[in-house]
Amino acid sequence: MFIASLPVLTIRVGYAQYLITKNYYFLFKQVHYVMLNTTWLRTYCTLVEVGHFTRTAERLHMTQSGVSQQVRKLEEQLGVELLVRRGKGFSLSDAGERLYNEARDILYALSALEQRIGEDPPYKGLVRLMSPGSVGLKLYPHLLALQQQHQELIIDYRFAPNSDIEHAVADSKVDIGLMTSCSNLADVTCQAVATEPLLLVTPEDVMEPDWKTLMALGFIDHPDGSHHAGLLLSANYPEFQHYGQFQKKGFSNQISLILEPVSMGLGFTVLPAYAVEAFPKPGRIKVHSLAQPVSETLYLCLQRRKTLPKRVETVISEAKQLWSF
Numbered sequence: 001m002f003i004a005s006l007p008v009l010t011i012r013v014g015y016a017q018y019l020i021t022k023n024y025y026f027l028f029k030q031v032h033y034v035m036l037n038t039t040w041l042r043t044y045c046t047l048v049e050v051g052h053f054t055r056t057a058e059r060l061h062m063t064q065s066g067v068s069q070q071v072r073k074l075e076e077q078l079g080v081e082l083l084v085r086r087g088k089g090f091s092l093s094d095a096g097e098r099l100y101n102e103a104r105d106i107l108y109a110l111s112a113l114e115q116r117i118g119e120d121p122p123y124k125g126l127v128r129l130m131s132p133g134s135v136g137l138k139l140y141p142h143l144l145a146l147q148q149q150h151q152e153l154i155i156d157y158r159f160a161p162n163s164d165i166e167h168a169v170a171d172s173k174v175d176i177g178l179m180t181s182c183s184n185l186a187d188v189t190c191q192a193v194a195t196e197p198l199l200l201v202t203p204e205d206v207m208e209p210d211w212k213t214l215m216a217l218g219f220i221d222h223p224d225g226s227h228h229a230g231l232l233l234s235a236n237y238p239e240f241q242h243y244g245q246f247q248k249k250g251f252s253n254q255i256s257l258i259l260e261p262v263s264m265g266l267g268f269t270v271l272p273a274y275a276v277e278a279f280p281k282p283g284r285i286k287v288h289s290l291a292q293p294v295s296e297t298l299y300l301c302l303q304r305r306k307t308l309p310k311r312v313e314t315v316i317s318e319a320k321q322l323w324s325f
Helices: 037-052 053-061 064-078 094-118 135-147 163-168 211-217 225-236 260-261 273-277 311-325
Strands: 009-013 016-020 022-028 032-037 083-086 089-092 125-131 153-159 174-177 188-203 220-222 249-253 269-272 285-288 295-303
Touching: 022 174, 022 225, 032 037, 032 064, 037 064, 037 094, 053 064, 064 094, 064 269, 089 094, 125 135, 125 163, 125 311, 135 153, 135 225, 135 269, 135 273, 135 311, 163 174, 163 188, 163 295, 174 311, 188 211, 188 225, 188 273, 220 225, 220 260, 220 269, 225 269, 260 269, 260 285, 269 273, 295 311
Parallel strands: 125 153, 125 174, 220 249
Antiparallel strands: 009 016, 016 022, 022 032, 083 089, 174 295, 188 269, 188 285, 188 295
């Protein structure tokens, strides 16, 4: 059946089920269906409400014969008489009454749907974001404050590694991706928007983090551990080849917990400054200034062919204010 290929909305009014498209609605009763042009239906309902062919034509900017023709087409399609004509006047048949009563609800629903689809409010609706946990640690509380001010705005924030983020953006599973490396996917656009220093963090009793000390400590890993360690350690330690050189002493994918094992003397790690600053036990860890400072670039990633709703633009603007993009 050809209607399966049309974009439709299913709604229910009384005992009838309707599928609405832009120009037609389909009335199903048992196994029968009738396709009605909604333009004809609007003309018919206007005629019933106005009660006069000429005034209906004037209201709809049509000719009187055009109004009559559309009503005739409705009657032909339905196989019933809708109007009982008496000279220039008319009254409604029983079928005409039923059609008008149900059609009003259908046309109202269609009008409301068109209005909702056409709306693009800046502070209402769902915005889906995904970023590494270290980025979310700084951004998420800021977005929750925005949601407190505009409670019809819904923030869906997920933490994930860069590889998951870029695929979620490409597949339109999220509206905004924030990544710490640039995506190579064709469907993803990336814009460098901020930088954040990477820090070497050890237990508090480590005075000089030389290579031998780091090898003895071992590495506390996290989802971006390899990326962060590679950036910072390769710039400061000639011996560094890859982070697999270190014994892995632990792993956490919870950004707030990554420094817990470090604070207990179980190893060292590398994290962005905003993740280190949020740790509630700063006296239990030591942050080391290295000879070659390294910063991590933060990228704003979007689906290449997708038009941004205003609510998404609002969230991007708030994030820009936070990082002073």
